[in-house]
Amino acid sequence: VVKDGQRVFDLVTQAGQSEIVQGGKADTWGVNGALLGPTLRARRGEDIRINISNSLEVATTLHWHGMRLPAVADGGPHQMVEPGGTWSPAWGIDQPAATLWYHPHPHGETEKHVYKGLGGMFIIDDDEESRLALPRHYGVDDIPVIVQDKTFNAQGQLVESGRVGVGMLGGTVLVNGTAAAVLAVTAEHTRLRLLNASTARSYNFGFSDDRSFTMIGSDGGLLAQPVPLSRIMLTPGERAEIIVAAAPGEKFTLRSFPQCLGVADSRAAEVGAQDKLEILELTAAATLSPSAPIPTQLATMDYPDPALAGDMRMFQLGDNSINSKFMDMDRIDLEVKAGATEAWGVINAHNQPHNFHIHDVQFQILSMDNQPPPPELAGWKDTVYVPPRMTIRLLMRFGEHTDPVIPYMYHCHLLWHEDMGMMGQFLVV
Numbered sequence: 412v413v414k415d416g417q418r419v420f421d422l423v424t425q426a427g428q429s430e431i432v433q434g435g436k437a438d439t440w441g442v443n444g445a446l447l448g449p450t451l452r453a454r455r456g457e458d459i460r461i462n463i464s465n466s467l468e469v470a471t472t473l474h475w476h477g478m479r480l481p482a483v484a485d486g487g488p489h490q491m492v493e494p495g496g497t498w499s500p501a502w503g504i505d506q507p508a509a510t511l512w513y514h515p516h517p518h519g520e521t522e523k524h525v526y527k528g529l530g531g532m533f534i535i536d537d538d539e540e541s542r543l544a545l546p547r548h549y550g551v552d553d554i555p556v557i558v559q560d561k562t563f564n565a566q567g568q569l570v571e572s573g574r575v576g577v578g579m580l581g582g583t584v585l586v587n588g589t590a591a592a593v594l595a596v597t598a599e600h601t602r603l604r605l606l607n608a609s610t611a612r613s614y615n616f617g618f619s620d621d622r623s624f625t626m627i628g629s630d631g632g633l634l635a636q637p638v639p640l641s642r643i644m645l646t647p648g649e650r651a652e653i654i655v656a657a658a659p660g661e662k663f664t665l666r667s668f669p670q671c672l673g674v675a676d677s678r679a680a681e682v683g684a685q686d687k688l689e690i691l692e693l694t695a696a697a698t699l700s701p702s703a704p705i706p707t708q709l710a711t712m713d714y715p716d717p718a719l720a721g722d723m724r725m726f727q728l729g730d731n732s733i734n735s736k737f738m739d740m741d742r743i744d745l746e747v748k749a750g751a752t753e754a755w756g757v758i759n760a761h762n763q764p765h766n767f768h769i770h771d772v773q774f775q776i777l778s779m780d781n782q783p784p785p786p787e788l789a790g791w792k793d794t795v796y797v798p799p800r801m802t803i804r805l806l807m808r809f810g811e812h813t814d815p816v817i818p819y820m821y822h823c824h825l826l827w828h829e830d831m832g833m834m835g836q837f838l839v840v
């Protein structure tokens with residue numbers, strides 16, 4: 412709804428029951444339903460307000476992952492919505508078209524709240540993207556693919572236990588809350604908006620027949636040019652927009668293949684690196700609607716000037732800690748100036764997989780162990796995988812929203828790690 416020039420979304424976080432495993436019943440949480448939530452969509456230049464009413468018996472939050480917005484609207488651990496309470500953040504959308512998402516962020520409980528089912532996709536549109544000949548018929552040739560792994564018991568109930576190294580790894584992979592998901596392909600080209608919304612698992616996406624696909628977007632929006640690939644790895648929180656071509660009558664499957672997470676061979680099984688998972692079965696119709704060729708140029712990238720960045724800030728990822736500190740809600744770890752260009756260096760000094768996510772900004776990856784990033788990591792990112800022993804350098808320009816008191820977060824997006832303290836807070840002043 413648009414009221415007084417403001418686009419308004421009404422959301423209710425609620426408990427319910429879902430039949431995810433056939434014949435079973437799982438107690439789940441959702442937004443405006445029993446499991447997951449609606450896809451939210453807004454256009455660059457719009458003012459939006461989101462009313463979140465919490466009908467759960469516990470306090471929660473909703474955080475707008477990847478969004479540039481005032482800290483007070485961010486939905487981090489400082490914006491809890493009490494049971495029976497309502498919270499109404501408002502902001503102006505001012506960033507490129509992208510596939511973002513929303514999920515709870517209560518300190519120490521994020522893993523549980525996401526695992527129970529709270530979350531959804533948040534699509535941003537803009538004029539530059541709208542001018543391109545890309546598949547954009549939502550639910551027809553432009554498909555949200557929210558990927559989550561879970562464990563169910565014999566009754567079909569969610570099992571929340573069995574954490575090792577990275578957290579909980581489930582053997583059942585859901586797409587948009589559905590196990591053994593299928594997609595009826597009706598166009599020559601289908602755009603899949605892949606979102607790894609799992610708490611701990613990383614996926615190495617590809618297709619069963621090893622067909623190549625075209626990546627067009629990463630976390631923060633479209634890439635400069637399309638990138639042909641046969642695999643794309645996404646760690647928790649990361650997104651990729653890909654276009655897959657199909658011929659009439661074809662049947663093939665989106666899978667996760669074994670991957671190199673950079674851990675010692677002896678630990679590869681424990682972190683799920685050897686798992687092969689079936690994710691989404693695609694069946695193409697006998698006649699497909701024609702699709703335009705993929706444009707050869709996508710977005711213009713307005714990268715920050717590295718010369719404007721001062722000394723690099725270093726973040727050392729350790730055992731549930733960053734720079735040897737555990738998250739403290741009452742401690743501000745750093746301050747940045749509004750509009751500042753900064754270089755951040757992130758080193759994984761631990762023997763576990765970790766990634767690094769920063770609120771409010773999209774960053775450019777300058778280097779990974781002094782090498783330039785591969786093309787699939789060359790666009791705007793808000794979450795990046797940092798394998799053990801690697802150093803990644805990031806460049807970013809902060810926004811103009813200042814707040815002298817309320818911080819934004821940076822953290823590992825493996826949610827058990829985050830909950831255990833692998834998070835810090837920064838002010839934009």
Ligand code: C2O
Binds near residue numbers: 648768770824
């Ligand atoms: Cu999606 Cu602070 O996270």
Ligand code: CU
Binds near residue numbers: 476768769
């Ligand atoms: Cu975030």
Ligand code: CU
Binds near residue numbers: 765766824828833
């Ligand atoms: Cu971690």
